Amino acid sequence: MNHATHNNLDNRKAIVLLSGGLDSAVTLAVLHADGFQCSTLAIDYGQRHGVELEFAQRVSRALGAVEHRQVTVDLRALGGSALTADIAVPKDRDLAAGDIPVTYVPARNTIFLSMALGFAESVGARHIAFGANALDYSGYPDCRPDFIEAFQRLANVATRDGVQAAAAGQAWFQVHAPLLRMTKAQIVLTGKKLGVDFALTTSCYDPGANAKPCGQCDSCRLRAKGFTQAGVIDPRVM
């Protein structure tokens, strides 16, 4: 714990949530390029695509994170999603339909950011980053700007560091979502420019043996669209 940091607004320590996917890898690359000292956090929440946790660990190392931690939380006990419960992952769904699909995990980003907040406070970090994206996203409410703003506000009243900074008239925690207004193609191009090795990322909700992507779930299809529009070859589907 470093309680001396809470008056130092030059603090550049960041916790980056890593899923093992494309978006969170590019998020880490952006924070790193912007001069943040990044620690990464992956969550084992009983997801059927648990192989992504190994990808997260490799991406963390490849992109120069200071430290990687993994926390286990059994969200299967709460039920309610195709990603954790015994509900089929939808294939070839209409992405333009605008509804929230069954792969939505109730309160997932709230739970994950809360854990990132606990990690941040325990190591004296001021910054928290995650790969939320409000354009080419899958219709999840917890990827919208309103959500990020509300979480940042909560973080600053929920914690010792937030309350101590507020007493000095300062907002301590900052939540970063650098991909928020990027298209999937822009995310791919940003990752390419920053040297992200896309072979180290996995996006599929329902992978086969050897983490082979299914090609039909929302996540595979959004990824494919992004690579195609960016004119970049995805090494994971070669």
Next chain:
Amino acid sequence: MNHATHNNLDNRKAIVLLSGGLDSAVTLAVLHADGFQCSTLAIDYGQRHGVELEFAQRVSRALGAVEHRQVTVDLRALGGSALTADIAVPKDRDLAAGDIPVTYVPARNTIFLSMALGFAESVGARHIAFGANALDYSGYPDCRPDFIEAFQRLANVATRDGVQAAAAGQAWFQVHAPLLRMTKAQIVLTGKKLGVDFALTTSCYDPGANAKPCGQCDSCRLRAKGFTQAGVIDPRVM
């Protein structure tokens, strides 16, 4: 999942966070008495006083909850507290000092309420309750009214049910903290009136064999003060 409920503001389904302690038991009794259909949630977060989880299960049954669930999350991986890490629990600390003690677990209530929110959404419940107390509390930032208000706001932008209700101009999730402005003595008297069996509750941060309370940690001392001022005998210290 019951998605038909999100337009029904008469929904009385509540998720009550249970720790196994006095405050959360009385919270459950209050919600139950107010006509809520309560499901309870206990969190195994690697706490050194893990025995409280058995108390939570017994209290849930005794106070008529519909269902009890337990979620495991290993907060020890995040470090930073005497309740989860290898830091001694302070004894006979000055409770009037106004500082935040080392038993503070970074972002604990944020993490727990996030899980309660996920549980609530997956079973179509509108109400979330926990035993926060802003008077005789231990100096934790996440037991204050500001925190509760910020969490409720977050809940309503973070979730499918919240967003769908907001589209109809309604606030869906309500966070209840019925003990917020009670003294510990008032909590004891409320519990007594509602028939809470205090023998089924445990408050100690550092219990000995057979869950025997240490009598010296903040939590034991706040509890003792409450029972004494209420003129009620605590069956757990007889």
